[in-house]
Every structure is written in structure tokens, then in C-alpha cells.
Amino acid sequence: MVAKSRSTTKDASARYSPVQILNSEGELTGPSPVIKDEQLVRTLKLMIIGRSFDQRALSLQRQGRIGTYAPISGQEAVQVVSSLCLSDDEWMFPTYRDYAAMYVHGMPLRDLFLYPMGHPQGGRAPESVNIYAISISIATHLPHAVGAAWASKIKGEKKAFMTYHGDGATSEGDFHEAMNFAGVFQVPLVTICENNGWAISLPRERQTHSETIAQKGEAYGVAAVMVDGNDILALYKVISESLDRARAGDGPTFIEAVTYRLGPHTTADDPGRYRSQEELEEMKLKDPLVRTAKYLRGLGLLSESEEAEMWEEAKSLVGDALKEAESIAPPNPDFFFDHVYAELTPNLLKQRREFVPEEAE
Amino acid sequence: MAKLTMVQAINQGLKVAMESNPDVVVLGEDVGRDGGVFRATEGLLDLFGNERVVDTPLSESGILGTSIGMAVYGLRPVPEIQFMGFLYPAFDQLVSQAARIRTRSTSRFTCPITLRVPYGGNVKSPELHSDSLESLIAHSPGVKIVTPSNPYDAKGLLLAAISDPDPVVFAEPLRLYRSIREEVPEGWYQIELGKAKVAREGSDVTVISWGSLLPTCLRAAELANEEGTSVEVIDLRTVSPIDAETILRSVVKTHRAVVVHEAPKSAGLGAEVAAILAEEAILDLEAPVSRVTGYDTPFPLPVVERSYVPSDRRVLEAIRACIKF
Numbered sequence: 083m084v085a086k087s088r089s090t091t092k093d094a095s096a097r098y099s100p101v102q103i104l105n106s107e108g109e110l111t112g113p114s115p116v117i118k119d120e121q122l123v124r125t126l127k128l129m130i131i132g133r134s135f136d137q138r139a140l141s142l143q144r145q146g147r148i149g150t151y152a153p154i155s156g157q158e159a160v161q162v163v164s165s166l167c168l169s170d171d172e173w174m175f176p177t178y179r180d181y182a183a184m185y186v187h188g189m190p191l192r193d194l195f196l197y198p199m200g201h202p203q204g205g206r207a208p209e210s211v212n213i214y215a216i217s218i219s220i221a222t223h224l225p226h227a228v229g230a231a232w233a234s235k236i237k238g239e240k241k242a243f244m245t246y247h248g249d250g251a252t253s254e255g256d257f258h259e260a261m262n263f264a265g266v267f268q269v270p271l272v273t274i275c276e277n278n279g280w281a282i283s284l285p286r287e288r289q290t291h292s293e294t295i296a297q298k299g300e301a302y303g304v305a306a307v308m309v310d311g312n313d314i315l316a317l318y319k320v321i322s323e324s325l326d327r328a329r330a331g332d333g334p335t336f337i338e339a340v341t342y343r344l345g346p347h348t349t350a351d352d353p354g355r356y357r358s359q360e361e362l363e364e365m366k367l368k369d370p371l372v373r374t375a376k377y378l379r380g381l382g383l384l385s386e387s388e389e390a391e392m393w394e395e396a397k398s399l400v401g402d403a404l405k406e407a408e409s410i411a412p413p414n415p416d417f418f419f420d421h422v423y424a425e426l427t428p429n430l431l432k433q434r435r436e437f438v439p440e441e442a443e
Numbered sequence: 444m445a446k447l448t449m450v451q452a453i454n455q456g457l458k459v460a461m462e463s464n465p466d467v468v469v470l471g472e473d474v475g476r477d478g479g480v481f482r483a484t485e486g487l488l489d490l491f492g493n494e495r496v497v498d499t500p501l502s503e504s505g506i507l508g509t510s511i512g513m514a515v516y517g518l519r520p521v522p523e524i525q526f527m528g529f530l531y532p533a534f535d536q537l538v539s540q541a542a543r544i545r546t547r548s549t550s551r552f553t554c555p556i557t558l559r560v561p562y563g564g565n566v567k568s569p570e571l572h573s574d575s576l577e578s579l580i581a582h583s584p585g586v587k588i589v590t591p592s593n594p595y596d597a598k599g600l601l602l603a604a605i606s607d608p609d610p611v612v613f614a615e616p617l618r619l620y621r622s623i624r625e626e627v628p629e630g631w632y633q634i635e636l637g638k639a640k641v642a643r644e645g646s647d648v649t650v651i652s653w654g655s656l657l658p659t660c661l662r663a664a665e666l667a668n669e670e671g672t673s674v675e676v677i678d679l680r681t682v683s684p685i686d687a688e689t690i691l692r693s694v695v696k697t698h699r700a701v702v703v704h705e706a707p708k709s710a711g712l713g714a715e716v717a718a719i720l721a722e723e724a725i726l727d728l729e730a731p732v733s734r735v736t737g738y739d740t741p742f743p744l745p746v747v748e749r750s751y752v753p754s755d756r757r758v759l760e761a762i763r764a765c766i767k768f
């Protein structure tokens with residue numbers, strides 16, 4: 083549902099309710115967009131890889147083999163589908179939680195492991211992969227995404243851009259400034275708010291007094307849509323339409339994808355302090371992996387053994403990527419001098435000459 | 444008296460302040476139900492309720508900007524910014540607003556805010572979670588900046604900051620949050636702002652530092668002592684306004700100075716200390732003032748951070764070079 087004109091009702095929830103095509107039982111509640119069978123199967127496969135990566139990363143963190151990690155469990159559908167809708171030659175501006183989106187857009191799993199390991203190669207997409215530097219300072223990347231999309235428009239390209247952020251990010255000034263510029267300059271950008279219910283310990287209801295997050299786009303004259311973020315069919319429909327509008331020069335779209343963070347905020351977080359086990363159990367029933375698998379089984383596209391095989395394949399893919407990541411040598415301890423300016427300043431040259439690395443612990 | 448860690452001492456300081464002054468309110472991201480991501484505000488919500496212990500939306504500029512309004516209107520806000528690297532989005536409110544409202548209104552409006560913010564690296568955090576920005580803040584007239592190096596000072600400085608009529612950044616060295624335990628008196632006590640402390644007495648060389656690197660300097664001093672060099676260590680505690688008197692008194696005695704900080708070298712606080720010594724004590728110096736600091740780069744990734752943050756070894760080498768000069 084795209085709200086283009088001002089509505090007469092004051093009730094935002096009447097205008098913005100999540101577009102849903104596939105309910106949590108895996109049943110159709112409306113006409114499905116046309117998606118090839120192989121694409122549906124591939125979507126689930128990628129979501130399973132995302133989940134397997136997540137489970138592995140969490141256990142690695144507990145063993146001290148990687149540093150702080152922000153889990154994605156529960157958010158695979160929106161990340162995978164949105165990324166599949168983006169063409170390889172189009173750009174993605176991700177956050178620290180968008181592992182599955184980045185993977186699908188071409189970031190090697192190995193490099194996604196290197197990222198929480200604190201290795202400089204981690205999270206740095208290969209030259210051929212159009213992924214921007216991963217955003218850690220909340221919402222700071224949103225104006226950059228707008229600027230890049232704007233530049234593409236100025237250059238006369240027909241590309242769409244995509245960026246992600248959380249519900250919490252909508253409270254930062256940068257979010258509002260980005261949204262305003264996107265609207266004023268009608269840039270070809272699709273901004274996806276992964277509303278996962280929580281910003282660390284703050285529930286969505288305490289983050290903003292507006293009924294929906296989607297309506298914030300409307301305030302800036304940006305086409306706004308709310309979508310069930312665990313429903314791959316609705317996501318395909320809404321996101322591909324939005325990207326097509328951007329490519330056609332019809333301006334930006336703001337998408338609120340309603341999903342849920344099944345895990346902790348990061349491995350440093352203890353959600354038991356602020357959210358109930360009942361809420362978690364209830365949300366597990368909406369798990370996008372479960373729902374998608376049910377749907378595919380119903381269509382006769384997935385047998386139990388095929389699903390088990392997907393998990394096995396995903397786990398071995400993830401295991402191989404981890405092995406690769408762990409076999410990559412640490413960087414030269416003085417590498418960080420190299421990336422401050424195009425050329426080392428006299429100061430940096432001197433400091434680097436005098437630099438003596440500390441011995442390992 | 445209980446033995447407390449620094450984070451517990453800060454927590455107790457906040458409790459004491461809130462008990463004795465109903466105008467004190469705590470606000471920030473995750474400070475309420477979660478008790479703060481480092482647990483510095485643990486238990487405050489239950490004790491003082493959600494009008495005085497407020498989980499805010501995710502907006503640093505909003506947190507600090509509204510704190511200014513609260514302070515102008517008579518409250519004593521104690522906002523928390525989750526990490527110093529996330530102070531940047533609030534920088535406009537800090538340096539152009541909080542720091543200047545007194546000047547702009549010729550003292551009609553003032554904003555007694557205590558902005559709590561953890562800083563410093565070497566704890567394997569992601570990008571932007573390790574920055575030390577004391578010199579940026581010290582370069583902003585109208586705001587003070589304080590940083591404790593131990594639990595006792597943490598509580599006393601915090602209560603002094605909350606009592607101060609002007610905005611104070613209370614920078615908490617997160618590496619030391621739980622590494623030291625010591626006796627901390629219950630109840631209210633203050634450590635005067637603007638006063639450095641001689642953390643170790645010595646006669647051959649003065650090491651000047653603050654916050655996160657004080658334990659490093661004390662260890663280096665001990666190592667130097669084993670080699671027969673007597674090191675005096677000064678803990679600035681208040682970084683701005685700087686206590687030039689204590690520094691000068693020490694250096695006039697030892698004739699040698701080493702300044703140690705975690706932030707980048709160029710235009711860092713070490714340069715300020717060196718300038719004070721050059722202006723006021725040049726003829727007392729028997730060696731160039733030496734700086735042991737982070738490098739002139741953004742704080743690097745965890746794989747190499749140990750080589751960025753000044754170590755016992757680097758401080759000791761600087762001490763030796765100073766003595767040998």
C-alpha cells in the first residue's frame with residue numbers, strides 16, 4: 083500500500099498496515115507476485131545460510147574466537163529478499179546487522195567472519211561488490227546513501243540504491259535529514275527500516291510516539307510502505323516495485339519492514355533484562371524460515387530431506403568460510419597508518435618509523 | 444566501607460546524588476530497564492522511577508539538547524552517551540550550546556549538566572567505540588572535562604561534577620570499569636574539580652597522565668624504580684581546566700616530564716602540558732618534554748589496538764630517554 087496523497091483520516095494505522103501475502107502459517111492471504119519456483123527455493127536456501135552463519139558466529143563469540151557480534155536471526159527474510167531484488171551493479175549501504183543482505187549482494191562469508199574478528203579485510207567488500215563501508219554510528223550512512231543515489235541521478239544513470247537501518251535509527255537527526263533530502267531531490271533510493279521491535283533495550287513503542295514508522299516517510303513526501311518483514315512474497319512485491327520506481331526516475335521509497343530480533347542485540351547484551359520469554363516464544367512462531375519452508379512444502383517444492391540437505395550444505399559452506407577466515411594472516415601491525423590520507427603526512431611517516439608493535443598477549 | 448569497582452562507585456555516586464537532590468535526573472539510551480550497557484545506572488529505575496531515570500529514544504543530540512533545556516529550567520540532568528565515539532552527533536549541542544549558553548546570555552542562563560560518557564580502547568570493541576576525545580572538549584571554552592582513574596576518585600569527582608554550576612563532561616575510562624576494586628566511602632563526598640593529584644611521589648622525572656592510562660603509568664613507574672629511577676606520577680583528574688600549578692610544582696622539582704595519553708598525539712592534551720612547561724618552566728627543564736600517545740590515526744581495529752594504546756614498555760622507554768638525555 084503506497085500512500086501517495088494525503089489521507090483524510092488521522093489514523094495512521096488505517097493507512098499503514100503491513101502488506102502481507104503469506105501468513106505465519108505459510109498460507110496465502112492474497113495473490114502472490116509471480117516468482118519462479120527456483121527463485122523461491124533459492125530464497126529459502128539463502129535464508130538458511132544466513133541462519134547458519136548466525137548460529138556459528140554466536141558460538142564462536144562464546145569461545146572467544148570472534149569479538150562482539152550483532153545477530154540476524156529473525157531478520158533473514160527482509161535481508162535476503164531485498165538483496166536479491168537489487169542488481170549487482172547497484173549499491174547497498176548496510177549496517178552492522180545486515181550480514182545476510184551483504185552476503186547475498188556478493189560479500190564473501192569469509193569476510194563477514196573477519197568483520198567481528200576485527201580484521202581490516204572484514205566487512206570490506208571486494209572491489210567488484212557494490213557495498214559501502216558498514217555503518218556503526220547509527221543512521222550516519224543514510225545521508226551518504228541519499229548523496230550517492232543523487233549523484234547517480236545527476237550522472238544520468240538508471241540505477242537504484244538501497245540502504246538499511248533499524249527502528250532506533252529513526253530517532254537520529256541524520257535519518258530525518260536524509261529522508262528530507264531524498265524527498266526534495268527525488269533520489270533513486272529505497273530505504274528499508276528493519277523494525278525488529280527493539281533498539282537494544284528500548285521497545286519500538288518507546289522509540290517513537292507515531293503509530294507506525296512508515297508514516298515518517300510520508301512526512302517528507304517520500305512514498306511509504308509498511309510490509310510484513312517475515313513474509314518473502316510481500317517483500318518481493320513491495321521491494322521490487324520500489325526499486326523499479328527508483329530506476330524509472332519516480333523517486334525514493336521508505337519501507338518499514340516489520341520483523342523481530344530473535345537473538346540478543348549483540349553478544350554483549352542480555353535481553354532477559356528487558357524483554358519477556360513469552361514475547362520471544364510468540365515471535366518464534368513468526369520465524370520467517372519456518373513460514374517460508376511451510377509454504378514451499380505446500381507447493382511441493384521442498385521435501386523434508388531436501389530441507390535437511392539445505393541445512394547441511396549451509397553448515398558446511400559456513401564451516402569452510404570460517405576455516406578460510408581463521409587461516410588469513412593478521413594484518414601488519416602498522417597497517418593502520420596507511421589509510422588515513424592518500425599519502426602519509428610527515429607526522430605519520432615519523433610516527434610509523436618509530437612505531438614498535440606490542441608483543442601478542 | 445565497601446570495596447567497589449569503578450562502575451559500582453559511579454552507580455553509588457548517582458544514587459547518592461539522586462537521593463540528596465530531587466532535581467537530579469538521569470537520561471540516555473538504555474539507562475533505565477537495562478541499567479546502562481555497562482550497568483552504571485543499574486537499579487536506579489527501581490529506586491527513583493521513570494520520571495527521573497529515563498530511557499530516551501536513540502538520539503544523542505536530542506539527549507544533550509533536551510538536557511540543556513532541563514538544566515536551564517532548574518533540573519540537574521545527568522545524561523549518558525553510550526560511547527565517546529557517539530558524542531559526535533551531539534557535538535553541536537555540546538560545544539556550541541551547552542558550553543556557550545552562559546556566555547550567550549551573560550550568565551542569565553546556565554546549564555549544570557553532567558554528561559557521563561565511557562571512553563578509551565583496548566577492550567576489543569568495534570569501530571568508534573574506543574575514541575578518546577578529551578582534547579576536542581578541552582578546546583571548547585565553557586565546558587569542563589573530568590576523568591577518574593580509580594573508583595574512589597570516580598565517585599568524588601562525579602558528585603563534584605553534579606554540584607558544579609557549569610556543564611561537565613564526566614569521561615569514564617571503560618577499560619578500568621571493573622579492573623580495580625577499592626574502598627569507597629558511603630554517602631556524599633566530593634573531590635574538587637580542577638585539582639590534580641600526585642598519584643606517586645618521586646624525584647627524578649614527572650609522568651603526567653589521566654584516566655585510562657594511569658595504571659599503565661604507575662606500572663611503568665614501578666619498573667623504572669627497579670632500575671633506580673624515582674618517578675612522580677600526576678593524575679590530572681580534571682583535564683580542563685587544567686591544574687598547571689600541580690604540574691609545575693612537580694616538574695620544578697624533577698626537571699623532567701613525560702606526558703601520556705591515549706588520544707592521537709598532534710594537538711592533543713600533551714601539547715598543552717608541554718606548552719605550559721615551555722611557558723612557565725623552561726629553565727627548570729633538563730630534558731625535552733616527551734609525549735607517549737596514540738598515533739595520529741583514527742583508533743584502529745581490535746587486531747592491532749594493543750600496539751596503538753601506550754603500553755608500560757613505551758612509557759618506561761620514554762622515562763629512560765628523559766633520564767639519559
Ligand SMILES: Cc1ncc(C[n+]2csc(CCOP(=O)(O)OP(=O)(O)O)c2C)c(N)n1
Nearest residue numbers: 179218219220248249250251280281282529
Ligand atoms: C550514534 C550511535 N549511538 C549509539 C550507538 C550504540 N548502539 C548500537 S546499536 C544501538 C541500537 C540500534 O537500534 P536499531 O536502530 O533499532 O537497530 P538494531 O540494532 O535493532 O538493528 C545503539 C544504541 C551507536 N552505534 N551509534
